[in-house]
Amino acid sequence: MTPGDIAGFYAKRGDLNPEDYIELDFTFECAGDPREAAAHLCSEQSTAQWRRVGVDEDFRPRFAAKVLDLESEPRPSGFSIPVECAVQGPVHAVRATIAHPHGNFGPRIPNLLSAVCGEGVFFSPGIPLIRLQDIRFPDSYLAAFEGPRFGVAGLRERLQAFGRPIFFGVIKPNIGLPAEPFAELGYQSWLGGLDIAKDDEMLADVDWCPLSERAAALGEARLRAERETGVPKIYLANITDEVDRLAELHDLAVAKGANALLINAMPVGLSGVRMLRKHATVPLIAHFPFIAAFSRLSGYGIHSRVLTRLQRLAGFDTVIMPGFGSRMMTPEHEVLDCVRACLEPMGHIKPCLPVPGGSDWAGTLEGVYRKVGSVDFGFVPGRGVFGHPMGPRGGAASIRQAWDAISQGIPLAQHALAHAELHAALEAFGRRA
Amino acid sequence: MTPGDIAGFYAKRGDLNPEDYIELDFTFECAGDPREAAAHLCSEQSTAQWRRVGVDEDFRPRFAAKVLDLESEPRPSGFSIPVECAVQGPVHAVRATIAHPHGNFGPRIPNLLSAVCGEGVFFSPGIPLIRLQDIRFPDSYLAAFEGPRFGVAGLRERLQAFGRPIFFGVIKPNIGLPAEPFAELGYQSWLGGLDIAKDDEMLADVDWCPLSERAAALGEARLRAERETGVPKIYLANITDEVDRLAELHDLAVAKGANALLINAMPVGLSGVRMLRKHATVPLIAHFPFIAAFSRLSGYGIHSRVLTRLQRLAGFDTVIMPGFGSRMMTPEHEVLDCVRACLEPMGHIKPCLPVPGGSDWAGTLEGVYRKVGSVDFGFVPGRGVFGHPMGPRGGAASIRQAWDAISQGIPLAQHALAHAELHAALEAFGRRA
Numbered sequence: 018m019t020p021g022d023i024a025g026f027y028a029k030r031g032d033l034n035p036e037d038y039i040e041l042d043f044t045f046e047c048a049g050d051p052r053e054a055a056a057h058l059c060s061e062q063s064t065a066q067w068r069r070v071g072v073d074e075d076f077r078p079r080f081a082a083k084v085l086d087l088e089s090e091p092r093p094s095g096f097s098i099p100v101e102c103a104v105q106g107p108v109h110a111v112r113a114t115i116a117h118p119h120g121n122f123g124p125r126i127p128n129l130l131s132a133v134c135g136e137g138v139f140f141s142p143g144i145p146l147i148r149l150q151d152i153r154f155p156d157s158y159l160a161a162f163e164g165p166r167f168g169v170a171g172l173r174e175r176l177q178a179f180g181r182p183i184f185f186g187v188i189k190p191n192i193g194l195p196a197e198p199f200a201e202l203g204y205q206s207w208l209g210g211l212d213i214a215k216d217d218e219m220l221a222d223v224d225w226c227p228l229s230e231r232a233a234a235l236g237e238a239r240l241r242a243e244r245e246t247g248v249p250k251i252y253l254a255n256i257t258d259e260v261d262r263l264a265e266l267h268d269l270a271v272a273k274g275a276n277a278l279l280i281n282a283m284p285v286g287l288s289g290v291r292m293l294r295k296h297a298t299v300p301l302i303a304h305f306p307f308i309a310a311f312s313r314l315s316g317y318g319i320h321s322r323v324l325t326r327l328q329r330l331a332g333f334d335t336v337i338m339p340g341f342g343s344r345m346m347t348p349e350h351e352v353l354d355c356v357r358a359c360l361e362p363m364g365h366i367k368p369c370l371p372v373p374g375g376s377d378w379a380g381t382l383e384g385v386y387r388k389v390g391s392v393d394f395g396f397v398p399g400r401g402v403f404g405h406p407m408g409p410r411g412g413a414a415s416i417r418q419a420w421d422a423i424s425q426g427i428p429l430a431q432h433a434l435a436h437a438e439l440h441a442a443l444e445a446f447g448r449r450a
Numbered sequence: 451m452t453p454g455d456i457a458g459f460y461a462k463r464g465d466l467n468p469e470d471y472i473e474l475d476f477t478f479e480c481a482g483d484p485r486e487a488a489a490h491l492c493s494e495q496s497t498a499q500w501r502r503v504g505v506d507e508d509f510r511p512r513f514a515a516k517v518l519d520l521e522s523e524p525r526p527s528g529f530s531i532p533v534e535c536a537v538q539g540p541v542h543a544v545r546a547t548i549a550h551p552h553g554n555f556g557p558r559i560p561n562l563l564s565a566v567c568g569e570g571v572f573f574s575p576g577i578p579l580i581r582l583q584d585i586r587f588p589d590s591y592l593a594a595f596e597g598p599r600f601g602v603a604g605l606r607e608r609l610q611a612f613g614r615p616i617f618f619g620v621i622k623p624n625i626g627l628p629a630e631p632f633a634e635l636g637y638q639s640w641l642g643g644l645d646i647a648k649d650d651e652m653l654a655d656v657d658w659c660p661l662s663e664r665a666a667a668l669g670e671a672r673l674r675a676e677r678e679t680g681v682p683k684i685y686l687a688n689i690t691d692e693v694d695r696l697a698e699l700h701d702l703a704v705a706k707g708a709n710a711l712l713i714n715a716m717p718v719g720l721s722g723v724r725m726l727r728k729h730a731t732v733p734l735i736a737h738f739p740f741i742a743a744f745s746r747l748s749g750y751g752i753h754s755r756v757l758t759r760l761q762r763l764a765g766f767d768t769v770i771m772p773g774f775g776s777r778m779m780t781p782e783h784e785v786l787d788c789v790r791a792c793l794e795p796m797g798h799i800k801p802c803l804p805v806p807g808g809s810d811w812a813g814t815l816e817g818v819y820r821k822v823g824s825v826d827f828g829f830v831p832g833r834g835v836f837g838h839p840m841g842p843r844g845g846a847a848s849i850r851q852a853w854d855a856i857s858q859g860i861p862l863a864q865h866a867l868a869h870a871e872l873h874a875a876l877e878a879f880g881r882r883a
Contacts, residue, residue: 063652067623069635070841076626098531098747101781121625121652127690127717128654135717135739136651139746140772140808145779190500192554193509202502218569219496219554221561257560260693261725284560284568286719292694306568310751311744313572314531318743318751339573346578348534375573408503 018053022066025075026056028083028116036157038116040085041133045113045147046096046316049106051089054143055113059083062137063121080121086114097316100145119154124161126288126331134319149319152326159364162291165334167300168367169360169393172334175276175300176212176249181424182386183370184212184416185253185397189404191217195226200234202409206402207242207250209413209438214239215253215397218281218304218337222258222266229269236274253302255279260289264296271299280333283307283324287331294332302335302372303328309339313346321351325358329369335395340373341388342381349388356389372397378405378412379419379429379442386423406441415442451486455499458508459489461516461549469590471549473518474566478546478580479529479749482539484522487576488546492516495570496554513554519547530749533578552587557594559721559764567752582752585759592797595724598767600733601800602793602826605767608709608733609645609682614857615819616803617645617849618686618830622837624650628659633667635842639835640675640683642846642871647672648686648830651714651737651770655691655699662702669707686735688712693722697729704732713766716740716757720764727765735805736766746779754784758791762802768828773806774821775814782821789822805830811838811845812852812862812875819856839874848875 047054059082060066068074089111096108122128134149141147165171173179186206188199203214214235222228235252242250254275256266263285267278277300280290284306294301311318321338328336338355339345345352352373359371371394373385378401385396398416405412418439422432433440480487492515493499501507522544529541555561567582574580598604606612619639621632636647647668655661668685675683687708689699696718700711710733713723717739727734744751754771761769771788772778778785785806792804804827806818811834818829831849838845851872855865866873 064623064625067626067837069623069627069631070837070839074623076623080626099749100746100779101748104776120656120658122654123656125654125691127692127714127719128652130717131651131690131714131739134743135714136737136742139742140778142777145746190497190502190507190509192497193500193513198502218564219561221555221558223553223556225553257564258558259560259724260719260721261728281560281564281568284563284721286560286693286722288693288717289719289722291692295694304569306564309569309572310567313533313578314747314750315534316532317747343537344575345573346533404500404503406503 018056023053023056025077026059026081026083028085030085030116033083033116036155037118037120038155039119039158040153041115041117041149042151043113043115043147044150045111045144046092046108047111047143048104048108049143051109051111052087054141055084055087055111058113058138058141058144059115061141062132062135063117080118082115082117084113085116088112096146098146098314104143104145119158124158126291126327146317148315148317149323151320152323154364156364159366162330162366163294163332164330164366165332165369166294166297167334169370172300172370176251178212181392181420183395184210184413185372185395186211186214186402186409186413187217187397187399188214189217189399191219196230196234199226199231200238202403203235203252204238204242206409206413207239208245209410210417211402211413213251213253213277216255216279218255218257218279218306220255228254228256228266229273232270232273232275239274239276251277253277253279257281257285260285260292263289263293267293267297275299277302279304281306282328282331282333287327290331290333300334301332302337303333304337305339320354322354322358325355326363329359329363329366333369335370335372337372337374337397340375340377341385342375345375353388356394360393370395377401378446379415379439380447382416382419383423383429401442401446405438406445407438411438411441414438451489456486456489458510459492459514459516461518463518463549466516466549469588470551470553471588472552472591473586474548474550474582475584476546476548476580477583478544478577479525479541480544480576481537481541482576484542484544485520487574488517488520488544491546491571491574491577492548494574495565495568496550513551515548515550517546518549521545529579531579531747537576537578552591557591559724559760579750581748581750582756584753585756587797589797592799595763595799596727596765597763597799598765598802599727599730600767602803605733605803609684611645614825614853616828617643617846618805618828619644619647619835619842619846620650620830620832621647622650622832624652629663629667632659632664633671635836636668636685637671637675639842639846640672641678642843643850644835644846646684646686646710649688649712651688651690651712651739653688661687661689661699662706665703665706665708672707672709684710686710686712690714690718693718693725696722696726700726700730708732710735712737714739715761715764715766720760723764723766733767734765735768735770736761737770738772742772753787755787755791758788759796762792762796762799766802768803768805770805770807770830773808773810774818775808778808786821789827793826803828810834811879812848812872813880815849815852816856816862834875834879838871839878840871844871844874847871
């Protein structure tokens with residue numbers, strides 16, 4: 018590129034109409050001049066300097082992505098991750114913010130993904146390593162999306178659960194049980210105090226535990242638990258399946274008694290979720306398979322908060338995400354980025370409930386609460402409820418007892434003296450903490 | 451895990467019914483004992499050793515994934531990619547083949563992806579770095595899928611193009627032109643000898659170039675080109691959009707004159723593609739946005755051939771993929787892996803046409819042909835046709851002239867002496883080669 022070519026891919030924020038652009042934060046490592054590399058990145062992800070042969074034209078003013086900010090520093094040690102590529106030159110680590118004109122593709126999730134996570138971003142000359150760190154949408158773009166139907170407030174209303182976290186549990190054994198014994202586990206966990214008993218994200222509409230039987234058994238168990246406890250409960254059924262079955266499985270599961278639905282967002286596709294959102298009458302909860310495949314590394318791929326924002330945009334009321342602690346291999350700052358992406362303002366799009374999960378039990382609740390910094394989160398043990406020595410009822414009770422202690426400022430060990438379930442949890446799981 | 455726990459996640463291939471399992475090849479780096487790490491990997495991706503409290507049960511014989519083969523070697527230098535994780539212990543590089551019982555989830559793409567690219571794979575204890583290298587399906591699993599309707603043979607039949615590569619071209623400028631001048635470029639490229647003029651993968655159903663107008667203009671131009679050349683042509687329209695618009699856009703584009711359709715596979719979601727395949731009456735062509743985000747690195751993510759296989763399974767007749775040369779940052783062996791994944795036997799699923807693309811022009815055709823080793827591929831220049839100094843008609847002609855030279859064993863430079871378009875291509879693009 019000539020200096021003039023490069024300059025055409027740079028702009029000042031004040032010179033652009035912010036409603037016409039989404040903003041993208043990238044970090045990348047390039048070989049060669051960072052300023053030229055960022056111009057290529059804009060060119061590749063929008064319109065290159067194409068002109069028809071024999072025609073004097075320039076599509077950049079309207080159609081090009083443009084660099085707004087650029088910072089770089091040399092990396093004398095070279096690329097931070099080994100890559101097979103032929104680019105030569107001194108390596109720089111770069112931060113760039115780019116304005117991308119959304120009129121190029123419109124308010125369509127697949128076309129948005131193609132533009133900001135596509136060939137143009139990951140095959141830009143001189144940039145073998147790049148990570149999309151964040152994305153911001155103007156209100157004009159958000160206006161075309163419905164977002165969550167219920168959101169945090171709607172979910173709390175349904176559960177009549179205010180001023181505290183929402184207590185989920187993943188029914189275990191996750192795979193292998195037929196509907197009736199599986200439902201019994203959910204029933205016991207509701208009696209113990211869970212708000213939401215859920216299918217594992219791996220549990221599909223399979224012949225050894227068909228969704229119709231499972232939803233019927235859990236739906237009936239839920240009604241019994243609601244009668245016995247006097248409070249609303251949710252059975253969260255996993256309807257992850259081919260997109261052309263989602264509406265049918267929604268109707269089936271809801272008719273049988275499921276009152277929220279789990280969908281593995283990326284395996285189904287965010288567009289399929291947006292389609293389901295138009296049809297759905299119950300809260301939609303996202304699970305996170307496939308996301309780590311492109312979000313785990315700090316130097317390559319897509320930051321998981323981008324996917325959190327997109328899941329909220331697509332209409333999820335709740336986003337389950339890898340949580341705190343070494344088990345989920347996600348740095349604390351990144352978990353918090355994802356939590357904020359659920360809750361912070363996003364035009365007219367409602368907040369959704371963040372559920373940072375992974376190897377939780379009564380003893381990890383306070384740490385999650387302190388880190389999140391508010392009660393607007395979901396807590397989702399598996400073993401901590403269903404592997405509790407007193408069974409799922411005792412396991413759920415241990416979680417609620419832990420919350421009682423936390424909210425009253427009583428140390429867990431002290432509260433456990435008078436609460437057998439919490440005591441048993443500390444005995445069984447405490448050594449791992 | 452105890453030695454007994456670990457042993458329950460190992461099996462001999464001969465002791466399993468191969469029709470009940472898909473096979474997965476992984477490479478990973480682990481901290482600690484590789485044999486235990488591989489057992490965890492099986493446990494996490496299928497059923498852990500869950501048992502109900504007070505019940506003596508073991509779901510592993512039927513529901514567990516099982517290690518078939520394991521090789522490991524120490525990595526005294528530690529992990530090959532920096533990772534934030536707390537696992538400690540000597541690092542090993544491991545290759546493992548795992549049999550995963552597909553009855554756990556059934557012949558559903560989202561549930562397959564959840565199992566083999568999901569939480570269980572990317573959050574397995576002690577394994578911060580892992581790459582799914584390959585996947586193999588038994589006929590019992592493939593039987594539930596239709597695969598491509600046309601495949602390589604069907605596409606050749608439609609084009610009456612036998613014994614040679616299929617010549618595509620990406621109409622450029624890719625973004626910004628209204629329908630009429632855009633169609634004129636396609637028309638010229640067909641007259642010059644292209645089989646298939648295509649929309650860029652970034653070109654959506656946008657207000658400045660609506661699909662209905664574009665398909666009508668290109669459809670009309672295609673019929674004129676067919677009349678004038680006497681051979682069939684294809685206008686490949688990009689209908690990438692929200693999944694609930696795919697069938698409608700298929701019908702619209704085909705009614706107006708498009709006779710093949712481009713879909714960005716991962717942004718739309720493979721399940722959305724499988725849905726469209728049931729409806730479609732024309733060949734479906736995949737483009738590759740988003741895939742590099744998880745396939746670029748040799749030490750983490752998912753090998754792109756896995757996605758090639760899944761795109762074929764979902765029903766694509768053609769898979770466009772990053773091709774040869776440093777521009778596309780993909781090692782040659784990996785491009786060839788993807789080419790083979792299109793063409794090699796896959797039960798009753800038809801072969802699909804591989805199109806390894808990236809910065810191609812007349813001068814790169816022979817190299818691609820030699821590397822692929824057969825004529826069963828597509829060749830997809832952008833600039834090499836539409837940036838040719840004599841325009842797209844000359845650009846397309848230069849490609850066909852190059853093929854004539856190759857198939858007759860004549861050096862390009864010699865053939866160019868009597869063929870102005872090839873000569874101009876060598877002059878314009880040759881210096882970059």
